[in-house]
Amino acid sequence: MVQLTIPQIEEKANAIRKDIISMLEHAGSGHSAGPLGMADIFAALYFNILNINPKEPEWAERDVFFLSNGHAVPVQYAAMAEAGFFEVEELQTLRQFGSRLQGHPEREKLPGLENTSGPLGSGLSQAAGYAYTLQYIDDVKHRFVYVMMGDGELNEGNIWEAAMFAGKNKLSQLVAFIDRNNIQIDGNTEDVMPLEDLKGKWEAFGWHVIEIDGHNIESVIDATSQARAITNRPTVIIAHTIPGKGVDFMEYDYKWHGMPPNAEQAKTALEKLRTLDGKITHEGAGV
Amino acid sequence: MTYPLDPALFSDAMKLDPTRAGFGRGLKAAGEANEAVVALCADLTESTQMHLFRDAFPKRFVEIGIAEQNLVTVASGMARAGKIPFTSSYAAFSPGRNWEQIRTTVTLNNQPVKIIGSHAGIYTGKDGATHQMLEDIALMRVLPNMVVVAPGDAIEAEKATKAIAENGKPSYLRLAREKTPVFSLEESPFELGKAYVLKEGTDVLLMGTGTMTYQMLLAAKILAEHGVDAEVVHVPTIKPLDEETILASAKKTGRVVTAEEAQIAGGFGSAVAELLTDTFPMPVKRLGVQDRFGESGDPKEIFEALGLTGEQIAEQVKTWIETTPRYHQE
Numbered sequence: 001m002v003q004l005t006i007p008q009i010e011e012k013a014n015a016i017r018k019d020i021i022s023m024l025e026h027a028g029s030g031h032s033a034g035p036l037g038m039a040d041i042f043a044a045l046y047f048n049i050l051n052i053n054p055k056e057p058e059w060a061e062r063d064v065f066f067l068s069n070g071h072a073v074p075v076q077y078a079a080m081a082e083a084g085f086f087e088v089e090e091l092q093t094l095r096q097f098g099s100r101l102q103g104h105p106e107r108e109k110l111p112g113l114e115n116t117s118g119p120l121g122s123g124l125s126q127a128a129g130y131a132y133t134l135q136y137i138d139d140v141k142h143r144f145v146y147v148m149m150g151d152g153e154l155n156e157g158n159i160w161e162a163a164m165f166a167g168k169n170k171l172s173q174l175v176a177f178i179d180r181n182n183i184q185i186d187g188n189t190e191d192v193m194p195l196e197d198l199k200g201k202w203e204a205f206g207w208h209v210i211e212i213d214g215h216n217i218e219s220v221i222d223a224t225s226q227a228r229a230i231t232n233r234p235t236v237i238i239a240h241t242i243p244g245k246g247v248d249f250m251e252y253d254y255k256w257h258g259m260p261p262n263a264e265q266a267k268t269a270l271e272k273l274r275t276l277d278g279k280i281t282h283e284g285a286g287v
Numbered sequence: 288m289t290y291p292l293d294p295a296l297f298s299d300a301m302k303l304d305p306t307r308a309g310f311g312r313g314l315k316a317a318g319e320a321n322e323a324v325v326a327l328c329a330d331l332t333e334s335t336q337m338h339l340f341r342d343a344f345p346k347r348f349v350e351i352g353i354a355e356q357n358l359v360t361v362a363s364g365m366a367r368a369g370k371i372p373f374t375s376s377y378a379a380f381s382p383g384r385n386w387e388q389i390r391t392t393v394t395l396n397n398q399p400v401k402i403i404g405s406h407a408g409i410y411t412g413k414d415g416a417t418h419q420m421l422e423d424i425a426l427m428r429v430l431p432n433m434v435v436v437a438p439g440d441a442i443e444a445e446k447a448t449k450a451i452a453e454n455g456k457p458s459y460l461r462l463a464r465e466k467t468p469v470f471s472l473e474e475s476p477f478e479l480g481k482a483y484v485l486k487e488g489t490d491v492l493l494m495g496t497g498t499m500t501y502q503m504l505l506a507a508k509i510l511a512e513h514g515v516d517a518e519v520v521h522v523p524t525i526k527p528l529d530e531e532t533i534l535a536s537a538k539k540t541g542r543v544v545t546a547e548e549a550q551i552a553g554g555f556g557s558a559v560a561e562l563l564t565d566t567f568p569m570p571v572k573r574l575g576v577q578d579r580f581g582e583s584g585d586p587k588e589i590f591e592a593l594g595l596t597g598e599q600i601a602e603q604v605k606t607w608i609e610t611t612p613r614y615h616q617e
Binding site: 064066106107108114115116117118119121122125126127128129130131132133134136137138157158161162164165 | 325347349351352354361362363365366368370372387395396397
């Protein structure tokens with residue numbers, strides 16, 4: 001896999017955001033805030049961190065990425081398309097009848113997906129099962145298993161069953177991300193069902209915890225390097241993100257958790273993303 | 288071919304063995320035959336007879352603790368890594384507690400995870416209603432991609448375990464706690480998706496799944512003493528149903544009785560009724576647990592309370608066929 005430089009990855013993150021806005025507007029339903037907030041992490045994963053081959057999704061030597069919060073899949077579809085798993089044009093089929101891009105990800109529909117998810121709380125277990133197999137049964141040390149979780153989904157008991165299991169077994173090839181954007185459908189996570197002390201909770205379960213700015217691509221890459229270097233514990237990266245990041249009228253507003261932009265809102269959002277909120281004056285490729 | 292029944296059947300020498308013991312032996316054999324077989328348990332390793340596998344292949348055994356949601360989802364991840372995971376617990380907990388995880392990460396995700404529900408049905412006895420899982424057949428049968436097997440005895444449970452290890456599909460295996468009569472022999476046939484005619488007859492078709500097949504054999508024997516010639520078909524695979532065998536016997540006899548130690552709603556009898564409704568509608572009597580929970584007691588006492596002993600079934604069938612005309616094909 002070609003590893004891009006940080007400025008190149010930032011450009012990919014912007015391309016992913018534009019893809020998300022355009023595909024959600026076209027689909028007329030779906031989640032906006034989470035996927036936009038995770039665009040930088042997914043750009044870092046698919047263009048630097050994951051050892052994968054888009055032309056050979058089942059490559060036996062690959063790193064494995066599980067998406068636990070399946071509703072955030074537009075950001076994964078966009079990252080996969082930008083990375084070359086399929087044509088970017090296919091993103092416009094999101095949520096349409098007959099599309100490989102189901103509203104929530106289905107492994108058998110689209111090569112490159114490692115799991116089927118949507119109902120929350122099960123992705124960490126699946127990643128842990130894969131990591132356990134590598135570490136204890138197949139004795140494969142050079143492959144890593146990554147998983148993305150939402151913060152709201154940490155309400156689910158299944159997550160903490162998996163956290164105990166991974167901690168007990170010191171699954172050091174397991175690297176978990178939490179998209180800590182503080183929103184869930186009914187409001188702020190700390191109002192709906194408080195998660196703090198989040199770092200303390202994971203440490204108590206036997207995990208190495210790293211807290212980062214989830215929009216700083218260098219931090220994302222550094223955190224995963226550190227995680228891979230820790231050989232006696234699983235690592236969780238609490239990535240603080242801004243929901244809706246990159247589109248000012250969506251940022252920080254939980255109402256955009258489960259809502260797509262309409263045509264007018266999408267146009268405004270795309271203009272902002274094209275110019276990086278007015279910071280650049282020349283335009284790249286058309287939308 | 289005539290299905291070979293154990294000659295000791297109904298005699299004092301009849302063998303008794305729990306189906307879970309057959310599973311334990313089958314899993315160890317499956318592990319010897321295929322290195323990809325792994326086993327996961329939720330703190331019930333001896334009880335579900337997984338200790339035989341654990342002791343033989345400690346590296347391929349995973350202790351999950353009392354966490355059934357994690358049990359099947361970790362297994363789903365191991366299946367993605369190329370393994371054939373067997374997960375075991377009591378049926379009341381798995382698939383009782385973790386049905387959604389099975390639905391999404393096993394069946395929709397289409398991974399060959401094996402759900403072993405031990406202590407299913409009434410043979411769980413003294414533990415009472417909480418642990419007598421009666422809804423598992425219905426819960427597993429409605430899931431696309433899922434294979435559902437209720438072996439008739441310990442010998443068949445061993446064969447069924449080896450078979451689901453190699454079928455490449457999500458599969459559910461229903462097992463009983465207590466010793467039950469062994470009616471089959473090592474040389475008796477077993478194939479996933481096949482039903483077997485154990486006794487030929489013309490007056491009525493008695494079909495059993497799991498341990499109820501023995502009660503149907505006993506009922507047929509009693510009915511014969513009263514001049515009723517019953518055909519007995521054993522249906523270990525509830526999904527997919529062996530439509531061909533079932534339809535052939537049903538057309539021949541013109542009326543059907545099913546028996547299961549589970550809720551009749553959505554279970555084995557429902558599957559048979561659905562098949563016959565769609566093809567050759569005929570009178571069907573479904574025996575099983577009639578929309579109630581179980582209770583503590585010796586299995587025999589509970590079977591009697593529910594009217595599911597061979598003797599009681601014979602009595603009910605005799606009365607039923609007196610008032611129920613058989614279906615005529617022409």
